[in-house]
Amino acid sequence: MNITVLIKQTPSVEELRFDERGNMMRDGVPSVLNPLDEFALEAALRLKESAGGAVTVLTMGPPQADEALRYCLSKGADAAVLVTDRAFKGADTLATSRALAAAVKKLSSETPLDLVVCGKNSADSDPGQVPAQTAAFLGWTDLPCALTLEASGGKLSFTRAIGAATQKGELSLPAVVSIEKKANDPRLPSIKGRLKSRSAQVRQLTAADIGLAPSDCGAAGSPTTVTRCFLPETGGQSAASAQKPAATMTDLIAAAREGGLL
Numbered sequence: 001m002n003i004t005v006l007i008k009q010t011p012s013v014e015e016l017r018f019d020e021r022g023n024m025m026r027d028g029v030p031s032v033l034n035p036l037d038e039f040a041l042e043a044a045l046r047l048k049e050s051a052g053g054a055v056t057v058l059t060m061g062p063p064q065a066d067e068a069l070r071y072c073l074s075k076g077a078d079a080a081v082l083v084t085d086r087a088f089k090g091a092d093t094l095a096t097s098r099a100l101a102a103a104v105k106k107l108s109s110e111t112p113l114d115l116v117v118c119g120k121n122s123a124d125s126d127p128g129q130v131p132a133q134t135a136a137f138l139g140w141t142d143l144p145c146a147l148t149l150e151a152s153g154g155k156l157s158f159t160r161a162i163g164a165a166t167q168k169g170e171l172s173l174p175a176v177v178s179i180e181k182k183a184n185d186p187r188l189p190s191i192k193g194r195l196k197s198r199s200a201q202v203r204q205l206t207a208a209d210i211g212l213a214p215s216d217c218g219a220a221g222s223p224t225t226v227t228r229c230f231l232p233e234t235g236g237q238s239a240a241s242a243q244k245p246a247a248t249m250t251d252l253i254a255a256a257r258e259g260g261l262l
Contacts, residue, residue: 001053036119090219101137
């Protein structure tokens with residue numbers, strides 16, 4: 001089974017900072033593998049161990065995203081691909097998904113892929129749109145919120161979260177699957193894996209390599225723009241928080257009736 005894991009290098013969440021214009025500051029902030037991608041990589045490695053095959057990690061980003069790819073190699077991934085080009089600067093989730101899907105098509109034309117696995121969302125911007133959009137560009141089935149995966153006979157059996165409930169099912173491959181945070185316990189890199197990853201080759205692909213025109217990439221290919229990021233203001237106390245529960249519930253019911261909700 002040939003699996004590609006989409007990952008992202010993100011700023012460390014604990015050290016996120018914003019400038020006076022509300023832009024996220026990445027310079028001087030440590031970068032790490034997106035925490036939710038750890039669960040996607042672990043799910044892919046477990047599938048490889050049970051069904052055979054290979055795991056390739058793929059990311060779009062600047063040259064320094066090489067570090068996140070090598071970290072994945074140290075955990076057991078077999079190959080790494082970095083899609084990097086100045087043309088990708090300013091990409092929103094749609095342009096990012098278009099580029100990732102084009103890279104997946106490129107890799108699949110060389111060695112047919114069965115499955116793309118992603119983290120549920122990224123820790124820096126948290127939209128959670130890339131898995132579904134990538135699946136749409138590929139024309140593959142999209143399965144969100146997966147908890148368990150088992151591959152057999154060209155099909156994928158799964159359990160996924162739906163709110164507080166779970167659903168079991170089966171789908172045909174190829175597919176794009178996003179993994180829930182509670183799906184597994186990610187392994188740690190081994191010393192042997194760390195040493196091996198230092199000398200491993202990371203393949204680089206440009207926009208031209210994956211067949212994208214400049215108008216399809218980065219800000220030029222993005223229908224949306226982030227105008228400002230900011231931390232929510234904290235402090236103060238709600239009017240209801242200082243009251244007794246019974247009084248609070250009475251007030252809520254009264255407010256709901258007054259607003260025509262009851």
